[in-house]
Amino acid sequence: MADRAAIITGASSGIGLAIAHMLGQEGYGLTVAARRPDKLTAAADELRAAGHRVVEYAGNLGDEEAIDAVVALHERTYGRLDVLVNNAGVGIGEFVGELTTKKVDLQLDLNLRSIFLFYRAAVPLLRAAGAEHRNALVVNTSSISGKVGEPWLSVYSATKHGVVGFTQAMNKELAKDGIKNTALCPAFVDTPMTDFVKGAVPAEKMITTQDIAESVRFLIRTSPGCVVPEIQYVQPGGGDLPGVDEVSV
Template sequence: MAQRAALVTGASSGIGLAIARMLGAEGYGLTIAARRPEKLEEAAASLRDEGFELQAIPGNLSDEEHIQSVVAAHREKYGRLDVLVNNAGVGAGQPVGEITAKRLDLQLDLNLRSLVLFYRESVGMLREAGAEHRNAIVVNTASISGKSGEAWLSVYSATKHGVVGFTEAMNKELAGDGIKSCALCPGFVDTPMTDFVKGAVPADQMIRPEDIAEGVRMLLRVSPGCVIPEIIFQQPGGGLTGQPAG
């Protein structure tokens, strides 16, 4: 049984899978969660082939009962939670006069509401880990669009601004419990989420998912007295930013 454990949402590909792989290599027992069973199982198989201990739980990560079941299954398997990675998210661009309620609700529910509910359900285990080693970590995938609002991506930008703001609030609220939160704010990342723009922006000019994972690895290394509230990842010179990355 692993001495420490992590729960990663949106872990079937891209940033979430890269972070899960890094945490597995660091010796963490893993619970990985994502919406599509076939993609999640493919990711789980690749991680198991590398020798990592894990369980994979597919399902709707914007559903409150499913969120509760994911955290309960993690608790049942590992009995502890040292790192929570709220990575699941979706981006849907529309001009403001054409925003549909369905796409609005989808982004609000998965990008922001889900994150809050995962905190609520996980905070007990995080407090136990924080009491033990003062370095329980919550990683929240935001976006460079969470630092500067983007036209056409207004709802996405708003949800990612919300992620940054909630992360700041959690650092104030949970500091005494040894729980540290960090918002990841990347620009273009070479993931399936950016496939539609790769005709204009070559994948080899994008940030790599492994770059994001290395940023998270740093969070594991710093002392309990050091909080890194956010990390901004961008292309040299600033690069192009008007694109969902989380």
């Protein structure tokens, strides 16, 4: 059994993969999960090549059975859970008069509902870790759009506001169990998910995935008496998001 272990969703690329590498460097056994088997296997192989212990689960992380299966696989493999990273998510831009029900449901299910269900499935393991060292951690990837609503990304913004609110609630509900919760609220991060805006915000001016990973490294090293409920990441000068007329829609 590993001395420490973590689940990271949305781990096949971008922020999730960067966090997985960092946690592997810190000695955590890793369970990585994402939707596409080919991309996830490539990411898991990359992590193994770096010397990290990894198991993987590919599936629809908006699905209740898949969520339960990820946690069950992790428990069978490591027997403990110290860090849960709810990073899987999707952003789909649509104007409010043109909203597609399927796309609304996809964002609600993956960005918000899945976080609720991952907590439900994982909280017994998290409570056991919290009882042991009072420093279990859940990291929930929100967005700067979870702080200020954005046109064209209204549903995405609403789900990410929900992530911030749920994280706040969990800090109140789970503090007695030694479980800390942090919402990450980045502006544009240089990943494939932000390719649509790189004509207005060049990649070299974006936040890096390493910026995010290093902030999580800080979180796992804080003392049990220190809770960081939220981290915002913005571009220099405030980093306002470009208007919808400035991006490729």
